[in-house]
Amino acid sequence: MAKELNLFEEEIEVISEEVKSDEDLVCMLDRLKEKAQAQHEQDANWPKTKRVIEALLFASNEPIPLRKIREVTDQIHMYKPRHLLLMLDELKEEYIAHGHAFRLEEIAQGYVVRTDPEYGQYVNLLYRNKRLEKLSPASTEVLAIIAYRQPLTRSQVEKIRGVDCTGIMLSLQERGLIEVVGRLEAPGRPSLFAVTPAFLKYFGLKSLDELPKRSELATKK
CATH class of the missing domain: 1.10.10.10 (Winged helix-like DNA-binding domain superfamily/Winged helix DNA-binding domain)
Known part of the structure; x- marks a missing residue:
């Protein structure tokens, strides 16, 4: 988890000053995700990048760290970590909302797609x-x-x-x-x-x- 948080250093230059507790950190990350959501609405690269992430998850039989996902998606557009996290959240919500038989999960080693336990x-x-x-x-x-x-x-x-x-x-x-x-x-x-x-x-x-x-x-x- 520490490695993934390091990815935000480029975007949160004053983190040591603003973040005093875990609650502050959650609030800051929520603000970053809201900002990313607003930015991607007119971004033509967003849908393709999200599907590329989906393809990576289905092609791998092991969890993929965010940094690895970023290495690949940088070939399309150099999104910041908060954007990639938002794409992952969107995929996770899509699978649940559409009743898919699989789920996107985050574990210690990264992100993975698994069969819904029901099936x-x-x-x-x-x-x-x-x-x-x-x-x-x-x-x-x-x-x-x-x-x-x-x-x-x-x-x-x-x-x-x-x-x-x-x-x-x-x-x-x-x-x-x-x-x-x-x-x-x-x-x-x-x-x-x-x-x-x-x-x-x-x-x-x-x-x-x-x-x-x-x-x-x-x-x-």
Whole structure:
């Protein structure tokens, strides 16, 4: 949270003088958002930027910090943090007002779009059936990398494969074959993934000790 508040330093030069309490800070931020609301009504870049933010949230399987969102949206227009926060608020309100099955949430690591809990049970039914479907070669490769080297971050898996694995890992996670088991103590604290008991069941294994040795796999190739 401290990192995000630092983004406002360029706009609140007298914050140390005006803000004496948490209540003062809330009032100041409310004033900034009201000002941003008035400014964007005639801004042609606003709708596109908001949809770009929406696209980023749907494309990522991990929370996105405000600074990362800003790095991308700066390619359209260099909005200030208060503008981006207002766009996020608008998206959040749109999803609720229109009865969408997903919600925009802010957590410690940033912003993320999640399925509304009301519909979570139906999503689980969908992917329960998908677990019976045959895995693609790419999915099998990602599973093998994780199984032999776990726990790994998505970036580490991508470094080994040499290609983006976001979609594949999201699918494997939704099918219950991999799961988040912790976070790497590094900048951004990315999620660490490992295979699940469902992975063992899928491949008919009692434990990871029954995985073929890497030397055996190399011989088969």
